Amino acid sequence: MKMQAAVMTAVSNPLEIREVDLAEPKANEVLVKIKATAVCHSDLNTLIDPTTPIPQVLGHEGAGVVVAIGPNVTTCAPGDEVALSWVPYCGTCAFCRAGKVNLCESAFGPMFAGTLLDGTSRLSMDGGPCYHMSLLSTFAEYTVVPEMSCVRMPKGMDMVSASMIGCGVATGYGAAVRAAKVTAGSSVAVFGIGGVGINAIQGARIAGAAEIIACDIKDDNLETAKKFGATHVVNSREVADPVEEIRQLTEGLGVEYAIDCTGSTAVGRMAWLSARKGATVVVIGAYPADAELKLPAGGFHRLGKILRGSFYGDVNPFDDFPKIARLYMEGRYDLDSLVIKRIRLADINEAFDAFHDPTAKNTGRYIVVFD
Numbered sequence: 001m002k003m004q005a006a007v008m009t010a011v012s013n014p015l016e017i018r019e020v021d022l023a024e025p026k027a028n029e030v031l032v033k034i035k036a037t038a039v040c041h042s043d044l045n046t047l048i049d050p051t052t053p054i055p056q057v058l059g060h061e062g063a064g065v066v067v068a069i070g071p072n073v074t075t076c077a078p079g080d081e082v083a084l085s086w087v088p089y090c091g092t093c094a095f096c097r098a099g100k101v102n103l104c105e106s107a108f109g110p111m112f113a114g115t116l117l118d119g120t121s122r123l124s125m126d127g128g129p130c131y132h133m134s135l136l137s138t139f140a141e142y143t144v145v146p147e148m149s150c151v152r153m154p155k156g157m158d159m160v161s162a163s164m165i166g167c168g169v170a171t172g173y174g175a176a177v178r179a180a181k182v183t184a185g186s187s188v189a190v191f192g193i194g195g196v197g198i199n200a201i202q203g204a205r206i207a208g209a210a211e212i213i214a215c216d217i218k219d220d221n222l223e224t225a226k227k228f229g230a231t232h233v234v235n236s237r238e239v240a241d242p243v244e245e246i247r248q249l250t251e252g253l254g255v256e257y258a259i260d261c262t263g264s265t266a267v268g269r270m271a272w273l274s275a276r277k278g279a280t281v282v283v284i285g286a287y288p289a290d291a292e293l294k295l296p297a298g299g300f301h302r303l304g305k306i307l308r309g310s311f312y313g314d315v316n317p318f319d320d321f322p323k324i325a326r327l328y329m330e331g332r333y334d335l336d337s338l339v340i341k342r343i344r345l346a347d348i349n350e351a352f353d354a355f356h357d358p359t360a361k362n363t364g365r366y367i368v369v370f371d
Helices: 041-047 108-113 159-163 165-179 197-207 219-228 242-248 265-274 317-329 345-355
Strands: 002-008 016-022 029-039 061-069 081-084 123-125 142-146 150-152 187-191 211-216 232-235 255-260 275-283 306-309 339-343 365-369
Touching (some): 159 365, 165 255, 165 317, 187 197, 255 265, 339 345
Parallel strands (some): 255 275, 275 306
Antiparallel strands (some): 002 016, 016 123, 029 061, 061 081
16 A cells, blocks of 8 residues: 655655555554554654664554454454554563563564564565664554554553553653562652653552652753652752762662663763662663763672663563553553644654754653544
8 A cells, every 4th residue: 555654765864754655464464554653762863873774664652543464463453453562572482481571582683674573574665665663663654563563452542642652651661660660658769851751750650659759950851750740859960969869858868769761871870879778770771882880899799789771661562551551541640741742744853853952841752643
């Protein structure tokens, strides 16, 4: 079929709205009509990456309606409303067998190559190949995706809200609930109140944390954090010693859980120092490949702390996406306030322009809404 899509045609150039051809789904694949798709900073990372295969249809946070299914598909059917996961898993490797489906490696070769799981593309443009982003390519009217990317949503779930679940929401929620395993009555510090950090705050609130300390350098972000569940805020640029500030808020001990969403090793060190003995420190932000995280070695063994990385918030999409959706429908999880602005596909570059504006709001998402 022919459809409209936002296509990356050159590194760092604005996306172009082009007519793209989409082939039928093969075995274990699903054709989805996109109802809404969020614009994530990872889309910008792909746009500025010189290794990205081009032309490529970007987008990896989306929700829509199943139109058709390929042979062997059993987990969804035409008419189902689904949120899409950009990390489909195989179910049979050592990580999947251990229940760590977020660590499955099956998708990453095809993902970097810009194909689907079988190493080929369903997209073409102007008679030549066109590539997929993260096996989803949601900046389009339709998409063909792996069956394991389609997670059915509860009936009545708003598709704009559902579109955000598949990346930043699930990652932040999972960082608190799955990776850190925040307990009721505990203290939590979240560093970096962007699209992931704001949802780590929501996850900590859902888990029952008594103290949730939001740490950022933007006052607007900190004010927003209060609306999502933060009990205290610390502007780490304005206070003399952010670590000491956090300790003073927690009986001089530090927090029981610290979650670093920034991608800065300097902040990672701050998160470690802000955590008390026996605490868990979770790094969810992606540090640069050539960076080093330096921590004090003296007395390290006596602190009893846990430092761990978390990819995709340790979530299992088929368990956690519906849980988040149900929490939203019960009024316990705020997705609506994460919508910065609804835009048309033709206006998608407005969202990318906002990434380059340091004053722009970054605690939510621009949403491309179809129909």
